Amino acid sequence: MSYADFSSWPREQEQSFVVYEQRATESQKKAIVVGIVSGIAFLFLALGIYAGVEPEHKDMTKGMNMSNLSKKSAKTAPAETPSAPDKK
Numbered sequence: 049m050s051y052a053d054f055s056s057w058p059r060e061q062e063q064s065f066v067v068y069e070q071r072a073t074e075s076q077k078k079a080i081v082v083g084i085v086s087g088i089a090f091l092f093l094a095l096g097i098y099a100g101v102e103p104e105h106k107d108m109t110k111g112m113n114m115s116n117l118s119k120k121s122a123k124t125a126p127a128e129t130p131s132a133p134d135k136k
Contacts, residue, residue, distance in 0.1 A: 055062060
């Protein structure tokens, strides 16, 4: 990458900023590498936890009495419909 002649300043003044541009480019490259490595490490950690930890299995229907919900007995009367209110 060329760090010279990026503005209309005199060449000597532009050259004094080359060190800062190089440092910024190096820092950006390091930041990208650290970010990618951190992302990959987090991905492996998340996949390891997902694959290695078995979820807790609970039987929520264990104590339920389903016989009273699945069939209606003949002894129960049909539900009464509410009567219309009296008009005055």
